[in-house]
Amino acid sequence: MSKGGETVLEHLKSCVIVCGHYGAGKTNLTVNLALAAAQSGEAVSVIDMDVVNPYFRTADFQELFREAGIQLIAPIYANTNLDLPVLPPSVGAAIREKTGRLFLDVGGDDDGAVALGGFSALLEERGYSMLYVVNSRRELEPEPGEEAALLRRIQTASRLKVTHLVNNTNLGPETTSEVLLQSLPYLEEVSKRTGVPVLGAAAEERLAPHLEAEGLLPVRVYVKPPWS
Amino acid sequence: MSERVLMKGNEAMAEAAIRAGCRHFFGYPITPQTEVAAYMSKKMPKIGGTYLQAESEIAAINMVLGAASAGVRAMTSSSSPGISLKTEGISYIAGSDLPCLIVNVERGGPGLGGIQPAQSDYWQATRALGHGDFHVLVFAPSTVQEVVDLVFLAYDLAEKYRMPALLLSDGLLGQMMEPVSFPDPVEGGAEKPWAACGHQNKRPHNIINSLYLKADELERTVVERFARYAQIEAKEQRCQQYLCDDADYILVAFGATSRVSQSAVDTLRAQGIKAGLLRPITLWPFPKDAIRAHIPHVKGFLSVEMSMGQMVDDVRLAVEGKAPVGFFGRTGGVIPKPSEVVEAVRKMAGGDR
Structure with missing residues (x-):
């Protein structure tokens, strides 16, 4: 992510929690934000809090993070055959640290957000921004009401408050500018129903130059299948 | 055709089955297949269908046997170790000449193996998905869109030839996300004059059975079934x-x-x-x-x-x-x-x- 990412980071607290519907694109957004923060010279840590998904997760980017000087904290058995959601003690330590930039990638709906709830007191103490990621093309008939309900369930499970919505609407490789533009009213509606402001819209770098939307976040696609 | 949406292979499979007229899903959770059951559990109650989490894989496949006997489009899904448990029931379904859809989102084996993707159930799928002389139709999608398309085809051919169809996916296809669109919904599928769905004294009883008391009778039935398999081998290679x-x-x-x-x-x-x-x-x-x-x-x-x-x-x-x-x-x-x-x-x- 280029300049857009750095600008967005200025609006956020040093501790950034990324949550949302599974498959909304939380991991890809987290990777982009983390790389942007590292590029601007911040000391960055990323916590893979996904205790639900067996694969396609932040822990896949260990190599990329190492090159960028980003510290990765992942569930002890991530990407192994052990389906055991155990978070390492370094999660609490990283939140307590209070210096540098911290990202928490929270997997899988409200079920995944339960694990986050265990750290709510520490997060309240540090202060945080909590991004709720939305892809309006994940459902055949997207309902702002259901989106708002999931957001509230995540808040309940995590005992934290969402501070921003991020529009991450995409159709993978078939994403066009129209796909993103068509999603703007949906985000507005979710924002109206939840009272949470929209931080911006993530758009692949190839699309970003052709788009004029407020708070555009040019992103790269890092989450890819193994043959591409 | 629906609008394009971005879906996980497992979710798309469940939605496709619903659109293909499936209203009876019986399953049991196992990684990396769980999203199929999770999607069904959310959607089925909204459309008057049945999602039932059985007490075991063996129970789930036998519920499919019952539902398929009544002529409805029934489905179960699992991952490798769970499919092994289902094989007795699959053999009974094949021996009863019933159509149904079985999904295997393959993971590593043998034994508990692992939760990462694999294709090591090929022999099981094509040679020994249960005891006895029989085959099931086996479909192998390679994209999320093809998962959708093959669910429809699997039900159609299963009914045409009155035999179980297996959709062989794997953890990667199940978990990855790709854009898909869905065909318009269909209802119920082919006519099923053989179904045990209540004769209302208007026709003779239909009996669904895989037990034969005389050896020559069983032999004749199996030989007839293999004549059908020969037709399928001639016509349905894809x-x-x-x-x-x-x-x-x-x-x-x-x-x-x-x-x-x-x-x-x-x-x-x-x-x-x-x-x-x-x-x-x-x-x-x-x-x-x-x-x-x-x-x-x-x-x-x-x-x-x-x-x-x-x-x-x-x-x-x-x-x-x-x-x-x-x-x-x-x-x-x-x-x-x-x-x-x-x-x-x-x-x-x-x-x-």
Whole structure:
């Protein structure tokens, strides 16, 4: 992510929690934000809090993070055959640290957000921004009401408050500018129903130059299948 | 056709089944298949369907046997170890000439194995999905869109030939997200005059059964069933071919490994090696006719699998010793890299050139 990412980071607290519907694109957004923060010279840590998904997760980017000087904290058995959601003690330590930039990638709906709830007191103490990621093309008939309900369930499970919505609407490789533009009213509606402001819209770098939307976040696609 | 949406393979499969008229899903959670059941549990109550989490895989498949007997489009899904548990029930369903949809989102084995993707249930799917003389239709999608399309086809052919259909997916296809669109919903499927759904004193009883008291009667039934299998082998072989017509080396791969292999073919072509990809869409019936058609011009076939080499048996049976057949695979949940497949073909072609 280029300049857009750095600008967005200025609006956020040093501790950034990324949550949302599974498959909304939380991991890809987290990777982009983390790389942007590292590029601007911040000391960055990323916590893979996904205790639900067996694969396609932040822990896949260990190599990329190492090159960028980003510290990765992942569930002890991530990407192994052990389906055991155990978070390492370094999660609490990283939140307590209070210096540098911290990202928490929270997997899988409200079920995944339960694990986050265990750290709510520490997060309240540090202060945080909590991004709720939305892809309006994940459902055949997207309902702002259901989106708002999931957001509230995540808040309940995590005992934290969402501070921003991020529009991450995409159709993978078939994403066009129209796909993103068509999603703007949906985000507005979710924002109206939840009272949470929209931080911006993530758009692949190839699309970003052709788009004029407020708070555009040019992103790269890092989450890819193994043959591409 | 619906609008394009971005979905996980597992979710798309569940939505496709619903649109194909399935209102009876019986399952039991297991990674990496769980999203199929999770989607069904959310959607079925909203549309008047039944989602039932059974007490075990064995119970779930026997509920499918019951629902299919009544003539409805029934479904169950699981991952490798769970499919092993279902095999007794699948044999009963095949022995009762019932259509149904069974899904295996494959993971590593044997035993509990692992939760990463694999294709090492090929033998089980095509040879021994239960005891006795029988086959099931086996479909192998390679994209999320094809998962959707094959769910519809699987139900149609299962009803046409009155036999179970198995959709063989894998953890990678189940978990990955791709854009898809859905065909318009259909209701119920084909007429089922054989169904045990209440005769209301208007017709004789329909009896669904797989027990035969006399040996010659059972033999006759099985022989008749095999005559139907012969028709299916003649008519229903399906595959997709990519750059095969002038190929010296043809990769044979299904599901996720066909995506890896297609990348490898592109790389090999760029390096001046004439490679092609033949992707079986039906694993039973195996597309042997399409493979045989290439024997005169190829220097070799290479079966690429996420196993120790299972489909390669069918490639060899199709080729009948008339061309070299090699194998490359990774197993235990390891996905082969396109570069490894390229290397395997180059080795077959006689090393670096």
